[in-house]
Amino acid sequence: MANAPKMSDIAKAAGVSPMTVSRAFKADASVGKKTREKILKIAEEMGYVFDSTASNLRSQKSGFVAATIPSLNNANFADTVRGLNEAMRDKGLQLLLGYTDYNVENEERLIEQLLRRRPEAMVVTGGRHTDRARRLLLNASIPVVETWDLPEDPVGHTVGFSNADAMAQLVEHLHASGARRLAFIGGDDNGDTRGADRRKGFVSKARALGLEYRLVSLGAPPVSMREGARAMAELLDGDTQPDAVLCVSDLAAFGVLTECQRRGIDVPGEMMIAGFGAFDLAEISVPTLTTIDAHAYDIGARTGALLAEILRGDSPQDGAPSIMRIRPTLKVSRSTAAK
């Protein structure tokens, strides 16, 4: 298999012009039924593999949609990617993925790299970017979607929610359940802007309700279960004990829960726990964890649907940028049951 056959080889073998072979591969093109069958048969026999590189160049369409996410090792983002992928698969679009590792400089580099591949659209996680990254996105003149956030000054379209509001909702729930001394774990301003937003939402609502509260920092994202447990240990070894702990993610919350189990602290009797993200873990742990379901899969699916529509219909990209507001759901569970 030294050199792969190309279209012109198929054409020669079939006794037609290369253009006809090209058409035979496009479902909607006008080619005689017999001609097409013959061409496809010969192509399969010769082991022909279509070269989209050449096609992309001439037609100026790559069939790529590029997406940047903070990390793959996170079930939430993985769900979003899955939703995105499924929405695009049947449209013949290929997802081009890159991780930023929760870092806007990485994001900038990544965006630049991805744009070289001439994606037809770009999906980014979050609404904060370097100036140059913004410029790159704007100049690319392709649809851009920011997800998992509601940026103040969107670059293009938005499919997201307010992390602060969602967390505020959780604080209200805990207040209603009888919690009075709260603690929040995570959300340092170290790159995870969504985590930081959640913390802000926590603080302002706790203040508004006149509740005591403490903040505990974790290291750099991604937050792990282990760090949640460590933070909880720190908290419990401190002077004042909270009666409820909110976490930037369910993983940290689970870590908190295990630390309580280790110390024989009853959850929710002596300590309420809530997380964020509606990970599988929250539904199955004992006790089950109260959490916020941000509908990660939907974020991806709706982003995909939006892009498919924009790319299909030659809707002028100057159509008003749409803002799809996802409404996170509070999932109340055992870990915050009222006394």
Add this chain to the structure above:
Amino acid sequence: MANAPKMSDIAKAAGVSPMTVSRAFKADASVGKKTREKILKIAEEMGYVFDSTASNLRSQKSGFVAATIPSLNNANFADTVRGLNEAMRDKGLQLLLGYTDYNVENEERLIEQLLRRRPEAMVVTGGRHTDRARRLLLNASIPVVETWDLPEDPVGHTVGFSNADAMAQLVEHLHASGARRLAFIGGDDNGDTRGADRRKGFVSKARALGLEYRLVSLGAPPVSMREGARAMAELLDGDTQPDAVLCVSDLAAFGVLTECQRRGIDVPGEMMIAGFGAFDLAEISVPTLTTIDAHAYDIGARTGALLAEILRGDSPQDGAPSIMRIRPTLKVSRSTAAK
């Protein structure tokens, strides 16, 4: 930003030929220092973005490495992808990812699609493929790596381990810890060939040791915690009770653990539990779970290193296919402590 500037535009603005601009972008090319600086400055000002589509076509190098994995929503595969990605990032290679959803027909379609993009190498998860998929891979005349398995008849290179042997090792450990009536959860022959291999390893070792054993099926992969719990409930409601449960993955094992907690069954006192995969969960749950660490990240990292070497050095691809055997580590923990 109606039409993006191209190299020839930069060339005109800089008063040089397009070829010189092309060279200015390649680090090792011979261009005068002043000329290069001037070109790069102009390019940045004009918002030029390199078009790799054209470059790929002419140079017959895509800079892509394609990989298929069963699912992204799995920390093990995500780790492998991370390792792969990091190993390739600095080599200027882009990862092109696709999911098979644990289905070889999907895999075949995916491989075909990915090959159209003319990747320079292909990484697949597992060693079982449709005949046509095998043919496609062989004809592509690019390096192929099969991972997470040790195929009997490899397509190309291999970076993997024996799932059966690893599980047998775990059975031995449980036997040594005093377990006598075993159960295995998962590993149905429903697409997850690695799971099925683990089950085979379990069965043959349990037989060899003369241990009683039962098998419990789960639904289609991916196995979830919930299904682990359900399977355990089924098992406990049955006639004979095992004294140790082995699971196809840590997630199922954790589900099993929660079911025990719900029923007040002491782990490991009354029931030992072991999983597979060394997920974070195993290290932090109470009790911590005995598991097998397959070194998912390393599989990716070593695959990436192997490919980088092959692609860099123009090593003739007829060099003997290498087989990198990863040695999974048994991580003994509380959940299987001897009585």
Add this chain to the structure above:
DNA sequence: ATAGTTATGGTTACCGGTAACAAACTCCGA
């Protein structure tokens, strides 16, 4: 000063498809 070498830049053609346009063929009714 002259030949030989290196550094730098230009020319031409081409990678493998397909857009745009033209042409040939089929089929039908008047």
Add this chain to the structure above:
DNA sequence: TCGGAGTTTGTTACCGGTAACCATAACTAT
């Protein structure tokens, strides 16, 4: 039988870089 609409196929040029090769300028050694 002929014109016109619809269908199927062919022709030509081109997408935006760069491989391969050539032409200078600059610099060295003799």
